[in-house]
Amino acid sequence: MNSAFNSPTWHKLKWPLAALMLVLLYNYFYTPGFFQIEMKAGRLFGSLIDVLNRAAPVMIISLGMTLVIATGGVDLSVGAVMAISGAIAALLIAKGFALPLVLMISLGVAIVAGVWNGLLIGYFKVPPIVATLILMVSGRGVAQLLTGGNHIPFKHAGFEFIGRGYLAAIPFAAVLTLLLFITFVIISKRTAAGLFIEATGDNEVASRYAGVQTRVVQFAVYAACSLCAGIAGLIATANLAEADPSAAGIGLELDAILAVVIGGTALQGGRYFLAGSLMGAILLQTLTTTILTRGVPTQWTQVVKALVIIIVCLLQSEVFRRSFQRKPATA
Template sequence: MIRSLQRITPQLLTLAALVALVTLFFPNFISISYDGARFVGPIVDVLKRSAPVALLAVGMTLVIATRGIDLSVGTVMAIAGAVAAYAITSGFGLPATLALALLAGLAAGLWNGCLVALIGIQPIVATLILMTAGRGIAQLITEGRILTFSNNDFAFIGSGTVYGMPFPTILWLATAILVAALMRRTALGLLIEATGINRAASALAGVNATVILIAVYMASGFCAALAGIVATADIRGADANNAGLWLELDAILAVVIGGNSLLGGRFSIAGAMIGALIIQTINTGIVLAGFPSEYNLVIKAGLVLVILVMQSPNLSADWFYLKTLISERRTARAERKEAS
């Protein structure tokens, strides 16, 4: 437990520094109030708006741990949202609607996993195929229009509250905790890390790397479907053109900012979740600070670059070397004074 906390300490400090920076521009950023039905405030909004990226980051973390990448998660969001909206407007009940949307995500993950694990296509190319074709599939389902609905039970998933907290916040926190517990309380996490470190060696050690790869891509598709359901329920409609657009990049950034390596191996779900919060805090902070919209992406990219540079292992090693050198010189100086 202590070791895990030490590993995500840089991310926690980064998030705290970012919150402090936003608070300088918008003093009410950390204020939270209760209006009798729900908690309100910018921080609460950050926790709610983090849901899609956080859910995507859960699945993306597992994929990246196997030295893979999933560029199709934004498109899978659009597909799952389109399936959900089509099902609910066609008279399906809420359980059937959710099941169909989640099955669509699992099917997309199975497709990606088979291309990577069985056929041997590079992950970035395999998932790019679905990224390209999937949005067209979503548009076919919605017939090229925004498919709206008025089902309050479904809308609750995107905008409802439980004991004053937004349901999307509870959903992504619960998902992250369940996945992290499954990874660390069973051997599954170790098997994923072994596959990412060296697939051939893990296979020789008895690890069924093919099944592991297919499973992580299906998990990524499942998490993307959850994110698509939340996004669709929030706006009460499926927008195949814009749902999840470029969110795969935010998900990858969240995983990397969370301290996970793109080279695979050891991973941290908690770190990725903090990364998602950092991404959303940047997005919200830029808006609250009143910067013109045309500068938003540039400012966001600059802040992300600064964060990644500060967390760079090379920079940490250079800082450690500098501190060691200063300490050695102070010790040598003290010894010379004593000798004289």
């Protein structure tokens, strides 16, 4: 741990970083103007800034998802929670509620959704995939019911700032992501929460016997993940200046899981790595932007992402790695 290159952080970060460098290198040579950053009216513009701005929702969700996956679970409902929080915010704005109240109510509902997941998983021991799948599908039903299946457009400068605004020349969404990241890191490193989460993911029964309140941990991580999804939903809704309950957050659950897995957090749980997840999300968005600027039809992005996640999981699989090594001399 003496030099920066020996630290475990570097060790885990090097693969996603290498992949990101590769994509950036490709863009450096083949996409003209990819690295250009301009200052226009006190705001930064350019492809890289655009990547950061667009990656914000996935980055934020991947923070919460990292904690959930670290406990050995998974949350498939993030897309639906995004749709719900966005729909509620848009409806309240349209009704003329004050901004703080709108934010509190829509994020409060997101937390309730997470508590619901935590209740099913922690107390009733429903497998996380199924518990969150229920919310994934019925949650979208709820969002569509709230808005009557319509798009809800609105005009509100304060709320739109969340998705479109700039703070000190940087997109506000990116600043928000950074703040959330710092908060999550402080909670994991400076309090015992990180230890409890890893212990629960490593061995739930043993942790419970050792005095860790595993149910409370599960409650907290699912609530945190839903809160993140709620914030992401607000950003997406504010950015579009309308709520679209049938399209908001579709397929984002895979993106978030992919970002976490690329970042070096194992799906079995027990170890997690927040910076890696952010890196994974940025890598994904850079890849998507690259695909789009190369003129490849949008439909292909889903196919490419699906293939990337399988390849990354294979690379992480012990069995797969071993099959490329020579038979060890000793058993």
